[in-house]
Amino acid sequence: MYLEIQNLVYQAETQYLHSQETAKLKDCTLSLKSRLEAYEILRDRAIIIFQEVADQISTDFPQEKQILERVLKDWLLIIRYSAMAILLKDATFLRHRLLEWLTDLVQVQQRQTIDRAISEVLQKQLEKMPNSEQLALISPFINQARNTLLLANKVDKQNIYPTMI
Template sequence: MYPELQLLIHEAEFNYLQSNDLETFSKCINSLQGKMDIYRLLRDREIEIFQIVADKLVAKFSDSQEKALEISLQHWLLITRYSAMAMLLNNPEFLERRLLEWLTDVVEARESQSIDSAVHSLLITELKQALNPSQIADLEPFLNQAKEYLVKDTVRA
């Protein structure tokens, strides 16, 4: 849940919210409404967006095994769904704890980082066609968080 909303809800237990608190509450609610629009768009156009990504991925990695490409696409489908929910919740930890902690090991074992990096790049390109810049700004940090987790240029300490 929005940390700002949680704080306001706790404050409301003791007294009515002041005008500046109500403004913060209103901004959070308006932001949530915009993020719900993004979520709906992703839900409704998921197949269309991922089909374009899949077609471009196959063309780019024509020499790779089809199964490896399919698995990476399935992972990024999950990542996109979880990223959308993390965006709604305004909570990057949701994405990390619910998905990335276990998926990172799977990706490392498969050694599919180059494919995953390409899927991320193609997905961002397609999302920029489907979403406006403000919507991309709300969603992209969560997709980038996933990429940073899964596609490591260097070994983490």
């Protein structure tokens, strides 16, 4: 969104915007209110959401305390970066800023079951958001993170470090 608005403003410096361009600008600004509301809800409720997720996951995986802490922190980052991606209206923000490096970390750990369980419990918690529009804004990012991490978990550890010839 930010880049879209910035580009449109730069265009407006040299010429009037055409109807399609003003419609795009209008869309960006009109959707900002709902995206900001979703961001604020995620910001304000992150601790409450994750306490419930942590309680459930700790019960499900009592023997995995050390890795659970790391994975929960990763998912908390995913929520934070997803909130920012919502605000920016940028589908690539989460991937470029977080998932690219997080995927590398995940590949050396065996945590597919835990990541899947956290994403499922987290989705249930997010379904308690005040309205479906906010859930619709966050869900694609949570799905993107879940799919990326679960795919990274499937990578064979032998393929992570190529052999030297």
